[in-house]
Amino acid sequence: MDEGPRRNLWIAWMETLDGLGYITAGFSFLLLGMVVFAHAWYTFLKTLSSGVLPAALTLIHDLLLVVILLELFRTIINFLKTHIITLEPFLYICIIASTRRILTTGAETAYSESLTADIFHRYLLDVGVNVLVIVALVFAVFMARRGGQSSASLR
Incomplete structure (x- = not known):
């Protein structure tokens, strides 16, 4: 059979x-x-x-x-x-998510009743890391576009 x-x-x-x-x-x-x-x-x-x-x-x-x-x-x-699953939309989503995180922590810090130096330093570290993530993701978008869609997609 x-x-x-x-x-x-x-x-x-x-x-x-x-x-x-x-x-x-x-x-x-x-x-x-x-x-x-x-x-x-x-x-x-x-x-x-x-x-x-x-x-x-x-x-x-x-x-x-x-x-x-x-x-x-x-x-x-x-x-x-x-x-075909392309890479670029996920990079954009990560950029938007990191931007959301920066805005959220900024708003929480700005309206915090008990802002200590330690909390402020953690806020600065969090923002710094998210900015670095955004820069890396923008670079990844640039590289994906430069390399063409075939190298930035999965079948």
Whole structure:
């Protein structure tokens, strides 16, 4: 008995399930992004009376999370079209995440009631590390673009 057609049927079935998994993950990222977006604006409007700057920083923090979720959604769309996972979107996501971290720690430090020298030094170290990460990631994006998409993608 020839196992070739049976094996091909299983592979086709698994590829279909794989595609459905990516589709459901993509819709989940999109839906979660929309929920976070709506909640971010609700929180902004609710906390605006207690101060514009903290409310704006929280909104920016949440909107950057929405951008990360949309970038993941876009990455899944591109994968479903091409069956190639590219490196660049993940580098962008990491850059945005590091920027979010800098903004979050900056806001926490700026509004801290008990800011000690030790906490401030940890804040500076955290910001310095995140800036270095961003510089390294920007360099990686530059190298990925310079090297062409074929060297920056996985099949």
